[in-house]
Amino acid sequence: MNATRTPVADIPLAAAQGSAAPAASRTATAASTAACASTPALTRLGEVRHDWTTAEVEALFALPFSDLLFQAQQVHRLHHAPNTVQMSTLLSIKTGACPEDCAYCPQSVRWSTGLEREQLLAVTEVRERAAAAKAAGATRFCMGAAWRSPKPRDLELVAAMIREVRALGMESCATLGMLTPPQAQQLKDAGLDYYNHNIDTSPEFYDKIITTRDFQDRLDTLEAVRDAGLKTCCGGIVGMGETVRDRARMLQTLANLPQHPESVPINQLVAVPGTPLADAAKVDPFDFVRTIAVARLTMPASTVRLSAGREQMSDELQALAFLAGANSIFYGEKLLTTGNPDVERDRALLQRLGINGQDVVLEHDDTADEACGHDHGHGHNGHASAGHGHDAGAARA
Numbered sequence: 001m002n003a004t005r006t007p008v009a010d011i012p013l014a015a016a017q018g019s020a021a022p023a024a025s026r027t028a029t030a031a032s033t034a035a036c037a038s039t040p041a042l043t044r045l046g047e048v049r050h051d052w053t054t055a056e057v058e059a060l061f062a063l064p065f066s067d068l069l070f071q072a073q074q075v076h077r078l079h080h081a082p083n084t085v086q087m088s089t090l091l092s093i094k095t096g097a098c099p100e101d102c103a104y105c106p107q108s109v110r111w112s113t114g115l116e117r118e119q120l121l122a123v124t125e126v127r128e129r130a131a132a133a134k135a136a137g138a139t140r141f142c143m144g145a146a147w148r149s150p151k152p153r154d155l156e157l158v159a160a161m162i163r164e165v166r167a168l169g170m171e172s173c174a175t176l177g178m179l180t181p182p183q184a185q186q187l188k189d190a191g192l193d194y195y196n197h198n199i200d201t202s203p204e205f206y207d208k209i210i211t212t213r214d215f216q217d218r219l220d221t222l223e224a225v226r227d228a229g230l231k232t233c234c235g236g237i238v239g240m241g242e243t244v245r246d247r248a249r250m251l252q253t254l255a256n257l258p259q260h261p262e263s264v265p266i267n268q269l270v271a272v273p274g275t276p277l278a279d280a281a282k283v284d285p286f287d288f289v290r291t292i293a294v295a296r297l298t299m300p301a302s303t304v305r306l307s308a309g310r311e312q313m314s315d316e317l318q319a320l321a322f323l324a325g326a327n328s329i330f331y332g333e334k335l336l337t338t339g340n341p342d343v344e345r346d347r348a349l350l351q352r353l354g355i356n357g358q359d360v361v362l363e364h365d366d367t368a369d370e371a372c373g374h375d376h377g378h379g380h381n382g383h384a385s386a387g388h389g390h391d392a393g394a395a396r397a
């Protein structure tokens, strides 16, 4: 469960920074703290809470960019190791011909995107791809299928894939569409760690993007996933024509769930020719970073993933996203059907920034937590904040 932490506004800034600040910076941070305390939305920062109002979240978006990043960076350091990023590799295990009508998605059968459909991959192929991802430095393997929801035979095969991924010593994640409670339990029994199911946008904007299943369907699947004891990976997309209020409402919805998603992917739309959003206006990069920072502030203990869209981002923009609190990426040259930065570019970037990959800590392996003696701080996500980075990104670059 989520633990309650001391709000940033109530702790000495030097302690929040993890070191004694010099006199000049103490003065500067004291001024910032005073400003923070006088802004209602900022008084409880750092606390894991579930009662966010729309006005509070909008107030975070409205902060001057530097103030927002300053607050996000402090909250980030309260809950997470500052220079550690978790790395997941994606694989599309069943591609295209999806009956849903998600306007952003190249895999919907309704749009002519030129995508070649593929049947469900063989378990052996998935094992080989997971082993290659592990060798490259990924700690989690995420399997995505273009289904509205899985059929019984599909689920048995996915369960076999999950067992193979776990046998490699990797965390497993799957995103297969809507799940019933028994289906979620079946995946949990197979050893699944995370289930990805995004709300994608605000409740109000949702039906401009998807009409074949509604917002409540998404929430129902998330409830089934949580109740089965799986960790949830749930976020959305920026750049579909939504307003800042929609972004605030999306993050408010996530933050007010009974438990914060352990992983929060923030995707920038990959505008794929042939989809209805092919010509969507590009997002101001600073507004994208603001969304990451507000995700960090509203879900302090969660892992925030700088997700789709990195191939189109400069190194500098990605560095700003890390500064804003992103601490996870998709690693490997492909997302599901579209491109992602290649491994060499990512290793070079992580090395230039002094960022390490996070070690894998599988759920059954609780000895690692006990042995290290650190306060990982938040029960629902303890594995994500230990800060014992491995060198997949930095040292091999």
Ligand code: SAM
Pocket (backbone or CB within 6 Å): 104, 105, 106, 144, 145, 146, 147, 148, 175, 176, 177, 178, 196, 197, 198, 200, 235, 236, 237, 267, 268, 269, 270, 271, 272, 308, 336
């Ligand atoms: N079919 C399953 C589902 O919809 O839950 C799983 C796969 S689906 C591709 C997972 C998520 O990827 C979507 O919810 C959406 O947030 C994200 N996504 C899909 N296409 C995208 C695109 N073109 N740009 C950014 N994110 C995208």
Ligand code: DTB
Pocket (backbone or CB within 6 Å): 090, 106, 144, 175, 196, 198, 235, 236, 265, 266, 267, 270, 307, 308, 335, 336, 337, 338, 339
């Ligand atoms: C998520 O939020 N983003 C990933 C993952 N969850 C499954 C998918 C991004 C897909 C981008 C478009 C594509 O490659 O097809």
Ligand code: SF4
Pocket (backbone or CB within 6 Å): 098, 099, 100, 101, 102, 105, 106, 107, 108, 145, 146, 147, 148, 177
């Ligand atoms: Fe299908 Fe998922 Fe793509 Fe929607 S996002 S069209 S459900 S694969």
